[in-house]
Amino acid sequence: MADVKQAPVLRLKDVAKTFVTPHGNVRAVEPVTLDIRQGEFISIIGPSGCGKSTLMNIVGGLIEDYEGSVEVDGIQVRGCHKEVGMVFQEESAFPWRTALNNVTFPMEAAGITKEERVQRAMELLHLVGLDGFENRFPAELSGGMRQRIAIARTLAFRPRILLMDEPFAALDEQTRLLLGDKVLQIQQELNQTTMLITHNIAEAVQLSDRVLIMSFRPGRIKRVVEIDLPHPRSSKMMGGERFGQLVAAIWEDLREEASKGLQELERVRG
């Protein structure tokens, strides 16, 4: 990509969040500052409860009340924004709509003509590899296919930034690897700026240009790891030596945080 050296598409400036609960304040995210370039693929990895989903919800606009600022193309945004699209961890395909009508959904809400939205939706279904399934309902499709519907639906708004919150968490390992390759291919094809939340280290290494390791609560960026594997990537690289080194390096940093998280969890449950 030639235009890598542009101004950042997404800029987080001292973004932080405290939840007030009846049991006192909980600092979920310590100030995070981050620039993401056009076409870049960023992963945020961290233990459960590190605030990575909170951070994602802030960028996606679902949480509007936070400290600091979020800028898209240099313009400060707050709340849901059409330049930022989100894919969720849970099943989110509308079960009462066919694959095609799931993808047309946001365009329908925005009042785009039927002809245009169907055409665009067919292109997107092709992009995610669901040709021929456009008239099927989600219940007739596999979990991986349903998640691809959700991705296509989010892309229907042509967001500048694609946020994915553990989109493969509910899938089995093999489906997850194949879907990772698919996401990479889409990201390359559209030069799509992407931010992924995951707790799968291999997945983060396979997909990302940069991996951000978050600490356990309160969440802050503990370290940034540049993934210097060559492009185009694919799941076939998993056996490589460099791949293994990167996974090991990230685990080194993550281990401590994960065990803190586990201890906290056991303390709360026990």
Next chain:
Amino acid sequence: MARTMASTRLTLPPLLIRFLVIAGLVGLWEIASGSGWINAFTAPAPSSVWKGFEKIVAEGGLGEAMAITFATALMSAAIGAVFGIASGYILHIWKAAGEAYTSWLAALASAPLVLLYPLFLVIFGRNMWTIVAMGALGCTPPIALKAKEGLDGVKPVLLNVGRTFNLTPKQQFWMIMFPASLPSIFTGIRIGLLFAIINVVGVEFLVNVGGLGQLIANLGDRFDYPQMYAGIFFVILVSVAFFWITEKLEKWLLSNT
């Protein structure tokens, strides 16, 4: 030998066995009644019940009675649906009210409300409105409960999808909340319709006004047993058929969700 016989018997399809059981019972009854084992006047043989059926179809106004009963039940269910869905919606959006009143509503749904009919009889008089009111009273609580359950049960992630696409509150309701809770609302209406039919037929029978219930009550009062039995079996058959159809309809409508 006994084993082979057992296994042949076991391979008969359930539907055929069910049919054979019914045919056997009817045959047994015919023989018992014909040979005088049971009183042929109070328990007439199936053959004379069939003649009674032909008679009430031809001159007893069976078709008309059925039309009245169904029209009354549908009207009650429509009233119940309007009030039920509206109250379910209010209890869903007003959380404190939902917390305060949902358990009351559940108690009403399982309370024997039909026993209040003497009150409605003195309010509305001995006419169709008493019956409509009793039907509506019976089906409103279950419809309200199911509507609230459906709206409460809309997955938060679906609402978040709507928010990320900048849906207006109106779009959020009509494009996400409503279709998502439709299965539950439909179940509520189906159950409500059944409650309405049961109440309508029951009150028709008790106050001698209206359709099928009144028909049976009148035949009983006239000691016309073949026709009365025919009427009773007809009511049972019709409600079974109605239940079966709505059940299949629901399954078909919801097959994709």
Next chain:
Amino acid sequence: MAAVEYIGRKTAFWTVGRLRIAGVIAALAVWELAGLSGLFFNDVLPSAFRILRAMGQLLVSREFYEHLGVTVFEVLTSFVLGAVTGTAAGLALGISRRAGDIFEPFIHYLAPTPKIVFLPILLVLFGVGMGSKIALGSISCFFPMALNIAAGVREVSPTLLRVGRTFSLTRSQTIRMIYLPALIPAVATGLRIGLAVSIVGCLLSEYKLARAGMGFLAGQYGDKFAIAHMLAVLIFIFILASLGNAVIARFVRLPGPGDRGSVRLAFDK
């Protein structure tokens, strides 16, 4: 900038307790105002105070207890008969897959039919007295009981049964330690719905044709246009029904892990 978000209850004026009190007051006010409005015939909606007085009068009259005794006897007898036969049928249908396949549709589809239409036949068979009421009450109670037990048996988790097998439980141990605890919610639901429908069966037949019982009494007051007394009887009937419900809830502990909560309705799958 104070970036905070409140999780949990906001303090609002309409709390649950206040709403409930307001609900009761509003219902009473609607009743009283409707009675005073002149929209209905005189005395059709008597004031709550007159109903209370009528309830007091009933409570000190011997006649009332005779009718109450008749109804309680009918309901309890029909409830026991219906529950026992329903449980037996439900167990048979649930345990034998074959029997369930063949015969359960009968019960499933007959359950939501209006049983009251059988009353003319039952009057012929069992007479105008308690017999016909008990018969209708038991028939009504049988169906929900059988269906809930059969479904309960079938819903016992196969994993739990496999766990039982790995511990080499005997048949009686399997029934005692796995089936019975797992069936408690089904029994509770069946009993609750069964009691409600036996009350309906008994009282509706009393309304129709009887010489004694609460339904008969209410009908008599209605015919005499003694509405306050009629309503007093109806209120006692509902008190009786909720007492029965409370007793079941007390003895069959609710809600078990498999109980679908209070929203479970008679014909809801």
